[in-house]
Amino acid sequence: MTITENRPSGTGAGGRWTTTPTTPEEWIDRARDVATILAEDAVARDRGTEPPLAEVALLKDSGLATVLGPVEFGGGGQTWETAYRLIREVATADGSIGQLYGYHLLWFWAARLVGTPEQIAAVEQAATESRWFFGGAVNPRDNDVEIADEGDTLVYHGAKTFSTGSRVSDVTVLEGVLSGTDTHIFAIVPSNSEGLTFHDDWDNIGQRRTESGSVTIDNVRTDWSSAAGFVDKVFQPRVYNTLNVPIIQLVFVNFYLGIARGALDSAAEYTRTTTRAWLHSTVDNALDEPYIVDLYGDYTAKLWAVEALADAVAAEQQQLHDRADSVTEAERGEHEVRVAAAKARATEVALEITAGIFEALGARATASSHGFDRFWRNVRTHTLHDPVFYKRREVGRHVLTGELPTPTWYS
Template identity: 55%
Template sequence: MRDIYALDDAARDRANKTPYDEIALLKASGLNRLFGPRELGGGEGEWPLAYKVIREVSRGDGSIGHLLGYHYMWFNVPRLAGTPEQITRIEAEATRNNWVMAGAINARDNDVVVRDEGDYLVFNGKKNFATGVKISDVTILEGVLEGTDIHVVAPVPTNQPGMITHDNWDNMGQRLTESGSTTIKDVRVPWKDAIGFTADKKFHERAYATMNVPLGQLVFGAIWLGIAAQALDETAVYSHKHGKGWGGYDRLIDEPRVLDVLGDLTAKLWAADALVDQVAQEGLELHRNPDAVTPRSRGEYKIRSASVKIIADATALEITSRIFEITGARSTSEKFRFDRFWRNARTHTLHDPVFYQKQEIGNFLLHDEIPTPGWYS
């Protein structure tokens, strides 16, 4: 998969076309069913493997790795907060029907308004960023029940008149993620699909439901490090095929300067990869025993995931900008499109300021404070 996506990654970035073919390939591979039940064609995988898959796909195309990583997060929403019945039913439907999932959830937008109509909920609103909705089969919606402060999350079929996607994703990076806006107009959802709500409309609350943030931070890290790895892969290929030596060296690949920079960047990438893998393993017991997760154990794990976000952010940005020290001025030609790696990393690392992740770690170390669960903490 990685190698297939990498074949024409630069050309597809240039064309900026909706990645229907790339998503069809992803679905044909079965990677979208990684977490699903085996008897229905799923892999019954766990998060440490998922992060590696995201990293590998991102190493071929950061946008497709991004869409896959987000799909995994949305697929896992029932596991995070759902009732046992919802977990079993929705995972079975998603696996059997080979869904790719997206989410129209952005905490920095105005809340979607949810109207209670007896057996149904009706969602209305708009989300300015809704990554992957246009290419998805099912979208996770989130809103606030009218007249209350109660948040409701539910999966809905994407292909319906009330789900209106807008072709306005024109950002400089992650160009194939279809992260533009979505309008939600009179979308009806059965109450039984409101994640975490029981038949009497009471919420099934547990600390594990707030694990979405540390999960997401490791997904982000895997995407960014995959992008950085592809940048190094293509730098090595370019150095062999097109590189011109300096300082008396005929071949670029023999220059001590080049060996030094490439060795330095590769070591940093390997160290960041190892951190993701380590923190992923640390979280395995929490995912295997969700009902045993406490606010404290969740908070301590959130601190560890913050370290992944900090290191992956810095590593990806350094690698994607410094590769030009190796490849030189000729490599800035449009035909190579090496700038896409930095554009992709820079665009997505702006998702939420890394400053606040550093602050959380500092507060934990100096004051023994764990983060209060929120959209980004």
């Protein structure tokens, strides 16, 4: 059964889900339900080229897309601690959808990070009630998008190599530099805005269905009032503005760990049902093969350890979210060091597990029909987003000298 056939028609409206979760545990159970649906044809969908519209509809219909939204507007009212767990659960079944979901949640939260109180209230109400799915054209390695000031209007012009969420998004976060200044401006625009063209050119070995192709931004217009955090064309800064990087890096951590968990669980099921003991071993059943048992014990212990670290760092971050207006530079920097440590360990463990599971499966498991390679391809593709040794350097410099990372697009 495909996702389209199995997709619920809506929460509380005769669909698969007739209630909205209210506790973190209930939300995690909901994410597991979604992962179960995603897993049914994950191997086949990994080979597909169509945009994941049904998968995004599933995230919306399950309530996961609005889990951070205010309860009074139909959202889940949950914390980032819970949101990270949901990303991890979704990614166990499909790393691409785990990434799409995580990026969506970051951009959903962007108004909280940068906006004025009035913008935050307006965006969160509209995004929750209308179940917007967010994309973002904010790749910092490309040339800056240029912004022209035309009185009451901002005009964005440029291009970005990557724009995750592109064709499946309802709204897109744009970012650029105001012409003649060094002032960066974020704004949310409809994804069908005139001049915003998404190109179907994402053709990578992994994370194939993240809609991460390039985008052309040809004089896209929006009101100055949508410039996040600006009052009378002047930005209102606070340290909390810079928490976007720790958030997105923890998003990465959690879908890496979700992919690793999916690989390990899928491999264990194959081992239980299909793997044979080696002919020169002294056992008849693969479940008694000491090398196989050791491998699962080793990988599980490593994964549990990094999951625990990720959860601890998420809890630390939630304390910063809870007092956004009083976060200090030192607190932000110390937290980023912890995030960097989690990112480094999650990268290494996820790559080790997704590549190493084949040692417990046997040659027949390399048949493309099983799709075990997708786990490694997905992790390998995204872990190149920013070099992991620079994350270790953040940690090492802090340990040796007390240095804290300067806020950048990657630290």
